[in-house]
Amino acid sequence: MKSNRVILEQLQSRFSDATFTEQTTKDEIFTLWIPLDQVQKILRYLKYEIQSPFTFLYDLTAVDERTRNRSTNHVPHADFTLVYHLFSYTGNCFIRIKVGLFGEYPSAPSITSLWANANWYEREVFDLFGIKFEGHPHLARILMPRTWEGHPLRKEHPARATEMGPFRLWDEKEDREQEALLFRPEEWGLERQSEDSDFMFMNIGPQHPGTHGVLRIILQLDGEDIVDAVPEIGFHHRGAEKMGERQSWHTYIPYTDRVDYLGGVMNNLAYLLAVEKLAGIEVPERVKVIRVMMCEFFRIASHLVWYGTFAQDLGQLSPVFYMFSDREKVFQVVEAVCGGRMHPNWFRIGGLSQDLPKGWETLVQNFLDYFPKRLKEYDAMVLKNSLFKARTKGIGIFTLEEAIEWGVTGANLRACGSDWDFRKKRPYSGYEFFDFDIPTGQNGDCYDRALVRVEEMRQSLRIIEQCLKHMPEGSYKADHPLTTPPLKKHTMQDIETLITHFLNVSWGPVIPAGEAMSCIEATKGANSYYLISDGNTSPYRARIRTPSFPHMQMLPYITRGYTVADLLSILGAMDYVLADIDR
Amino acid sequence: MQLTNRKKVLEQKPMTVAEKMYLPAIFNGLSITMRHFFKKKPTIQYPEQTREFGKEFRGLHVLRRDEQGRERCTACGLCAVACPAEAITMVAGERKKGEEHLYREEKYAVSYEINMLRCIFCGLCEEACPKEAVFLQNDKTVPPRFERDEFIYGKDRLVEPLNQANSKDNIKYRY
Numbered sequence: 208m209k210s211n212r213v214i215l216e217q218l219q220s221r222f223s224d225a226t227f228t229e230q231t232t233k234d235e236i237f238t239l240w241i242p243l244d245q246v247q248k249i250l251r252y253l254k255y256e257i258q259s260p261f262t263f264l265y266d267l268t269a270v271d272e273r274t275r276n277r278s279t280n281h282v283p284h285a286d287f288t289l290v291y292h293l294f295s296y297t298g299n300c301f302i303r304i305k306v307g308l309f310g311e312y313p314s315a316p317s318i319t320s321l322w323a324n325a326n327w328y329e330r331e332v333f334d335l336f337g338i339k340f341e342g343h344p345h346l347a348r349i350l351m352p353r354t355w356e357g358h359p360l361r362k363e364h365p366a367r368a369t370e371m372g373p374f375r376l377w378d379e380k381e382d383r384e385q386e387a388l389l390f391r392p393e394e395w396g397l398e399r400q401s402e403d404s405d406f407m408f409m410n411i412g413p414q415h416p417g418t419h420g421v422l423r424i425i426l427q428l429d430g431e432d433i434v435d436a437v438p439e440i441g442f443h444h445r446g447a448e449k450m451g452e453r454q455s456w457h458t459y460i461p462y463t464d465r466v467d468y469l470g471g472v473m474n475n476l477a478y479l480l481a482v483e484k485l486a487g488i489e490v491p492e493r494v495k496v497i498r499v500m501m502c503e504f505f506r507i508a509s510h511l512v513w514y515g516t517f518a519q520d521l522g523q524l525s526p527v528f529y530m531f532s533d534r535e536k537v538f539q540v541v542e543a544v545c546g547g548r549m550h551p552n553w554f555r556i557g558g559l560s561q562d563l564p565k566g567w568e569t570l571v572q573n574f575l576d577y578f579p580k581r582l583k584e585y586d587a588m589v590l591k592n593s594l595f596k597a598r599t600k601g602i603g604i605f606t607l608e609e610a611i612e613w614g615v616t617g618a619n620l621r622a623c624g625s626d627w628d629f630r631k632k633r634p635y636s637g638y639e640f641f642d643f644d645i646p647t648g649q650n651g652d653c654y655d656r657a658l659v660r661v662e663e664m665r666q667s668l669r670i671i672e673q674c675l676k677h678m679p680e681g682s683y684k685a686d687h688p689l690t691t692p693p694l695k696k697h698t699m700q701d702i703e704t705l706i707t708h709f710l711n712v713s714w715g716p717v718i719p720a721g722e723a724m725s726c727i728e729a730t731k732g733a734n735s736y737y738l739i740s741d742g743n744t745s746p747y748r749a750r751i752r753t754p755s756f757p758h759m760q761m762l763p764y765i766t767r768g769y770t771v772a773d774l775l776s777i778l779g780a781m782d783y784v785l786a787d788i789d790r
Numbered sequence: 791m792q793l794t795n796r797k798k799v800l801e802q803k804p805m806t807v808a809e810k811m812y813l814p815a816i817f818n819g820l821s822i823t824m825r826h827f828f829k830k831k832p833t834i835q836y837p838e839q840t841r842e843f844g845k846e847f848r849g850l851h852v853l854r855r856d857e858q859g860r861e862r863c864t865a866c867g868l869c870a871v872a873c874p875a876e877a878i879t880m881v882a883g884e885r886k887k888g889e890e891h892l893y894r895e896e897k898y899a900v901s902y903e904i905n906m907l908r909c910i911f912c913g914l915c916e917e918a919c920p921k922e923a924v925f926l927q928n929d930k931t932v933p934p935r936f937e938r939d940e941f942i943y944g945k946d947r948l949v950e951p952l953n954q955a956n957s958k959d960n961i962k963y964r965y
Contacts (some may be wrong), residue, residue: 454874458874459874462874462913525819525823532832543846545846546848546928547913548924550912552910552913560917564846587822593805593809593810593815594816597812601861609881626797644797644798647798650802654802658800662798695917708920709920712872712914713871713872762793
């Protein structure tokens with residue numbers, strides 16, 4: 208592409224002594240290998256100086272390359288690769304920067320001075336790969352327990368508990384674990400006292416209704432005021448990325464359901480878009496529209512949970528019950544279509560698991576007739592309630608620049624005034640054919656975030672209505688050899704087709720070597736699956752970029768100076784799911 | 791179709807004096823809640839009552855018989871390898887003379903176990919089965935029990951009872 212050439216030329220003229228190696232990928236994101244010693248300089252240039260600068264550090268991760276089958280894909284040799292995904296809002300394009308690292312436990316320069324949100328990403332890479340970052344302010348484990356031995360995403364680390372031998376807790380180990388649990392404020396970067404006051408430390412969570420999951424927030428308090436807040440995450444870590452390397456391409460789909468468990472099929476979509484890019488599958492129009500419809504149903508379901516629990520956090524007890532029973536109406540549709548509720552596991556590589564059931568139109572129409580009235584009542588009950596307003600207006604403000612610096616996406620970004628919605632700006636799965644508005648806020652406070660999400664539900668209804676009216680005819684599976692599983696009527700004919708069926712559901716498809724990243728506007732923000740295939744029956748690396756992770760990282764920054772009661776408004780308005788943060 | 795592609799700015803207005811009194815907001819909220827007292831209850835008295843499941847609902851598994859009451863399963867093991875949670879185990883055996891009325895194929899499952907504590911009810915086994923033998927029923931769920939062993943369902947609890955064979959109403963053919 209032309210713009211890629213321009214970027215490369217600019218880089219080469221600026222850094223004449225560095226060598227840039229271009230790599231072609233399936234998703235057509237411009238991918239460049241850069242030398243290790245110039246990482247900071249080049250990234251700084253990309254962030255500040257280049258035309259249409261890449262201001263947004265979208266994702267930072269690593270790949271253990273040591274056991275990769277190289278015969279199928281030409282990539283420069285390295286033991287580990289650091290992968291930086293940058294995004295430019297002005298140029299509307301991604302760039303993927305790769306840095307090769309050598310040795311058992313290599314180290315790389317930290318970029319925390321460049322991007323505020325690099326901090327947690329680098330800690331995550333250190334935790335899961337053992338790669339050290341020089342100049343990082345607090346390089347400690349983040350997802351795994353502090354007493355964990357080994358780095359799970361390294362290829363030599365066992366993928367399942369049965370490979371590790373039976374668990375034993377002998378006395379010394381118990382003492383060590385207990386010792387690690389002791390709270391020492393210094394380890395968390397917290398002072399015990401200032402010049403004029405002794406601070407109080409308070410844990411919110413891991414078991415607290417206001418944290419919406421197993422999240423611990425250590426508060427450093429001066430009276431009622433928050434001096435600092437340190438979120439401790441990882442309680443919900445289930446190793447979704449590691450499991451991706453073990454499951455086949457096909458049997459990983461149910462696992463994606465559980466990443467953002469309020470988003471249901473939306474996770475399937477993010478994963479499958481990446482797989483389909485790798486496989487080169489173009490799905491039929493009908494599949495696209497059905498996928499969009501179900502995704503929007505899940506957006507409404509997720510926003511309803513957020514809406515109810517947010518109101519509950521602020522002291523309104525009734526809305527959460529009404530909203531959960533309305534969510535049940537969404538799940539009636541979802542159950543009738545998918546057969547599951549929160550974990551529908553319904554999309555497949557190259558299509559859907561089955562066609563829409565008979566009578567789906569009535570179900571969807573009933574919901575469309577029913578729901579707007581309810582939204583109106585909720586407006587009267589929650590949004591127009593002056594107590595609610597008093598607790599959310601002017602609380603937890605961040606500006607658009609801060610939002611981009613910290614990697615905020617989704618409704619939280621739009622509440623700051625940006626109209627960035629990946630459904631509109633980088634359409635996927637046929638969103639370009641739908642007519643809907645992008646709600647934005649102006650102040651970037653908790654109340655605006657609420658306004659934006661409520662309006663998003665209305666827009667979702669519009670999209671669903673269009674799906675209902677313009678549902679195309681056609682097959683629910685793509686006619687492609689890698690579609691898994693293929694239409695059953697094509698499989699049970701003779702021994703030849705039966706063998707194909709056996710291979711397809713046992714090994715799953717063999718996805719051609721390459722790498723691809725999807726990017727969708729999920730319920731909480733930008734969700735991505737960055738998949739690397741080395742031509743095998745399972746991904747070589749499955750990286751999940753979730754929106755809640757950077758949102759939670761921003762928490763200390765936006766809560767300082769507020770009171771504990773405000774913290775709950777901020778947490779409620781942020782709309783995160785712990786499974787989405789910890790994966 | 792003309793696309794709007796609009797940006798819709800949502801404005802928040804400053805709070806009025808009336809709003810800052812707060813008391814009306816409390817009564818307003820209470821009145822909405824009280825109106826709900828007289829509406830239809832969304833709750834049901836579980837377990838005496840149970841809600842209706844959708845037609846496609848994925849519930850408890852069943853191993854089906856064919857039209858003549860023979861077991862369809864041929865113990866090929868596809869469901870076991872397709873299972874993402876590795877919940878299914880089976881032992882295959884060869885059909886002997888005189889057992890033709892019991893098993894449809896020459897090979898059959900001597901034992902077939904599903905660990906319902908592992909199962910995630912994703913339906914991939916049903917999709918994989920080449921013999922249309924294993925199905926997830928839309929009207930039954932796994933009942934709660936006290937012991938872990940009781941969740942390992944063997945053939946005694948999975949195979950369709952003979953008198954119910956061919957009752958197609960709770961089984962759906964989907965693929």
